[in-house]
Amino acid sequence: xxxxxxxxxxxxxxxxxxxxxxxxxxxxxxxxxxxxxxxxxxxxxxxxxxxxxxxxxxxxxxxxxxxxxxxxxxxxxxxxxxxxxxxxxxxxxxxxxxxxxxxxxxxxxxxxx
Amino acid sequence: xxxxxxxxxxxxxxxxxxxxxxxxxxxxxxxxxxxxxxxxxxxxxxxxxxxxxxxxxxxxxxxxxxxxxxxxxxxxxxxxxxxxxxxxxxxxxxxxxxxxxxxxxxxxxxxxx
Numbered sequence: 001x002x003x004x005x006x007x008x009x010x011x012x013x014x015x016x017x018x019x020x021x022x023x024x025x026x027x028x029x030x031x032x033x034x035x036x037x038x039x040x041x042x043x044x045x046x047x048x049x050x051x052x053x054x055x056x057x058x059x060x061x062x063x064x065x066x067x068x069x070x071x072x073x074x075x076x077x078x079x080x081x082x083x084x085x086x087x088x089x090x091x092x093x094x095x096x097x098x099x100x101x102x103x104x105x106x107x108x109x110x111x112x113x
Numbered sequence: 114x115x116x117x118x119x120x121x122x123x124x125x126x127x128x129x130x131x132x133x134x135x136x137x138x139x140x141x142x143x144x145x146x147x148x149x150x151x152x153x154x155x156x157x158x159x160x161x162x163x164x165x166x167x168x169x170x171x172x173x174x175x176x177x178x179x180x181x182x183x184x185x186x187x188x189x190x191x192x193x194x195x196x197x198x199x200x201x202x203x204x205x206x207x208x209x210x211x212x213x214x215x216x217x218x219x220x221x222x223x224x225x226x
Contacts, residue, residue, distance in 0.1 A: 004156070033212075033214075035214075035216075040218075041218065042117075042202065042216040042217055043157070043202070043214075043216045045213040045214065048213055056213050058213060090156050094212065101162055102159070103159070104149075104156030104157045104158070105156050106155050106156045107155075107156050
């Protein structure tokens with residue numbers, strides 16, 4: 001069965017650089033969520049999209065932005081990267097309202113040096 | 114402020130015995146709870162969930178118990194198998210909202226052969 005695809009799997013960037021993380025949801029899933037998991041931390045909700053519109057926003061820095069495109073894939077854009085942005089970034093998708101056990105991708109490990 | 118707490122960072126049990134993972138929450142508005150399992154280098158995988166209108170939900174070897182008055186839930190795995198060794202995250206959400214999840218910090222379960 002198709003899963004949530006995230007690319008790249010690993011990314012190394014320098015401070016103040018920009019990074020773009022991509023997420024391709026399971027086919028027919030219309031909702032995408034982004035989570036950030038720092039070292040030894042729990043996953044923290046960043047932002048979500050339902051039918052290409054932002055549905056909720058969590059602890060996402062102003063330096064980050066995201067969008068969901070017409071094909072339902074999503075991109076997380078991160079600018080002016082800081083060392084503290086080093087983390088695992090998970091994307092998850094669901095069929096929207098009421099589908100709580102949504103499916104996570106394998107994550108993108110971002111390392112800022 | 115950690116709204117979902119998993120106070121045991123690790124747990125070790127013998128194969129065939131019961132594993133009990135605990136989770137406490139502080140926000141009484143949460144009405145849906147989930148357990149996710151995470152292997153290294155993979156995203157969290159949905160395991161089992163429970164609505165606040167129930168106090169028990171069972172799926173094969175996995176049972177989740179909810180004590181609303183104590184704001185406590187637990188995951189029981191019987192019998193435990195070495196393949197169950199993973200990090201288990203407890204998560205909570207509000208039904209009817211954006212389905213964003215609030216995670217605990219996770220408990221690393223090791224099942225010894």
